Amino acid sequence: MITYWSWWWEVDSELDKLARIILTISVPALVFLWYKWILFYTKRGGTSLPPGPYGLPIVGYLPFLGSNLHxxxxxxAHKYGPIFSIxxxxxxHVVVNSTDLVKGVAHDMDQTFANGRNAPITSSLISYGGSDIVWSNNKKWRNLRKLLAxxxxxxxxxxxxQSFRTHEVRKTVNEVYTKIGQSVDINEIAFNTELNVVTSMLWGCSKSxxxxxxxxxxxxxxxxxxxAPNISDFLPWLARFDLQKRRRDMERQLEYVDQIFENIIENRIKDNSSKLDGAVEEDGRKDFLQILLELKDQKDIDTSFDIIPIKALLMDVLVAATDTTSTMVEWVMAEILNNPSVMKKVQDELNEVIGMNNIVEESHLHKLRYLDAVIKETFRLHPPLPLLLQRCPAESCKVGVYTIPKNTIVYINVWAIHHDPNNWPNPLEFKPERFLNGKWDYNGNNLKFLPFGSGRRICPGISLGDKMLMYMLASLLHSFEWNLPKDDDFELCDEFGLVTKKRKPLVATPSQRLSDATLYLR
Known part of the structure; x- marks a missing residue:
């Protein structure tokens, strides 16, 4: 070894000294990393870590992953088993792909996994440093969830x-009526409808x-x-360089939305200062922003808030509710248009429950059992969050026979569970009848069906999402006939992301279905 180093320092004198110093340091560093890499995979074979593929030093298995992670x-999972590490x-990272093992993560050790969070850089930014209900931990998270619920x-x-939903859905039906015979972007109309409903609930007026x-x-x-994958999350020592510009891009989006929140909050505080009892709507009900601002000044440490958590909660509801609902409206409409027999059954049920001389009311929704089954079957085939949100155990624990070290990033592969032939016969077939028999809901109790997760970290907005999804779809399908444009290259391919969207936006052409045109103008 001494001979080697002596030779190195006596090489060509023209070699830049700084370069020699860097190489002198990097060579043993790479040798050390190679040794640690071999040691890790050797140990994994002899310990209770889940099995998994070999990777490379420093980057691990990153170079071998494709885009559709689900x-x-x-x-x-077919190769390494229902739980594997990578x-x-x-x-x-550990990926859980079976109902039996999900029970351990989401139920048996729910507290261990619910209290641990490891927010990626972009998630931390958009949540104001993990101040929201998604990425906050322990007691803070429990208080935020209780407040939202x-x-x-x-x-x-x-x-x-309910009046907000009725007003906005009927306004959408009227808007679509003005576009009869034209191509309509389904996601766009669903997004705008949901956004108006949500903003009305949050701060008392529509988005406009x-x-x-x-x-x-x-x-x-x-x-x-x-x-989007961010190399800075996998190799934190590179975060300062922001090589893929993820931080920069997310900061720009945050700046845009934060300015909206600043204007809303500032105007509300001004309004409140001129009123003894704060801003209250005509029916005496306070909107969510007003409630948060009143809690902000309380001295109770369990309920008081500052402006940052208020913004973070507004961001959660605004982004999560609008994007998921509009995405699922698009997927359901796509599946129905791709299955004419399903379309007929849905509209026959609408005719029977609502009639052709009436419009959809929320009171009708609980009677639409077949439409409900169609929506659930779409959630099965196209879960909006196919890997849910990552979990991170607060302490080392066991899942099945395997040890999951503290701070490991754990994913539940809902897409695999929803497409498992052991859970669902002919899993690739669109068959709503699966959900007509037995009790199926979105609460994560039946671990074969987990579109919103399970356990303490289940999505808190299920009730609102379910109401809006049913109401919008029932109204659009009852009021109009829908057809794909003749030159449309229809497909049902998805595009992986935090929310799995349809790769090609769904465009359809509406035509009048109800004989009484005044029903479209209410």
Whole structure:
């Protein structure tokens, strides 16, 4: 070894000294990393870590991953088993692909996995440093979830906000009526409808009062960045360089949305300062922003808030509710248009429950059992979050016979579970009848069906999403006949991301279905 180093320092004198110093340091560093890499994979074979593929030093298995991770992970599960580990950069990841093992993560050790979070860089930015309900930990998370459940997603508040949904859905039906015979972007009309409903619930008026037409593109960019791989997350020592410009791009989207929140909050505070009892709507019900601002000044440490968590909660509801609902409206319409027999059954049910001389009311929705089954079957085939949100155990634990070290990033592969032939006969077939028999819901109790997750970290907005999805679809399918444009190259391919979207946007042409034209103008 001494001879080697002596030779190195005596080589060509023209070699730059700085370069020699760098190489002198890097060679043993690479040897050390290679040794640690071999040691890791050797140890994995002799310990209780889940099995998995070999990777390369430093980068692990990163170079071998493709774009559709939900499908790639499902294929890997066939090779390595229902749970496997994979080294991506400096971080160990574990993917769970079976209902039996999901029970351990989401139920048996729910507290261990619910309290641990490891937010990626873009997620941390858009959530104001993990101040929201998705990425906050422990007690803070419990308080935020309780607040959201009590004041936005409770049955009382959802019933009180029914007028918002009715107004916006009927406005959408009227808008589509003006476009009869023209091509309509299904995702766009669903997004705008949901956005108006959500903003009305959050701060008491529709999007047009504060949010410009460019918000849809900004939100799409946010969702895209949240699902895009970022080398800085896998190799944190590279984060300062922001090689893929993920941080820069997300900061730009945050700046846009934050300015909206600043304007809304500033105007509300000014309004409140001129009123003794704060801003209250005509029926005496306070919107979510007003409730948050009143809590902001309380001295109770369990309920008080500052402006940052208020913005973070507004971001959660605004982004999550609008994007998921509009995406699923598009998927359901795509599946129905691709299956004429399903379309006929849906519209026959609508005729029977609502009639051809009436319009859809929310009171009709619980009777639409076949449409409900169609929606659930679409969630099975196209789960909006195919890997859910990552979990991170707060301490080392066991899942099945395997050890999951503390701070390991754990994914539940819902797509694999929803396409498992052991759970669903002929899993690639679109068959709504699967959900007509037995009790199926979105609450994660039946681990074969987990579109919104399971356990404590299940999506808190299920009730609102379910109501809006059913109401929009029932109204569009009852009011109009829908056809694909003749020159349309229809496909059902998805594009992986945080939310799995249809690769090619769905465009369809409506025609009048109800004989009484005045029904479209209500």
């Amino acid at each position: 499908e790639i992970f499902t294929e890997m 080294q991506l950069g400096s971080k160990l 009590s004041h936005v997603m409770s049955n009382t508040n959802l019933n009180a906000s 009062n504060y949010i410009g037409d460019g918000f849809r593109e900004v939100e799409f960019k946010i969702i895209e960045l949240l699902g």
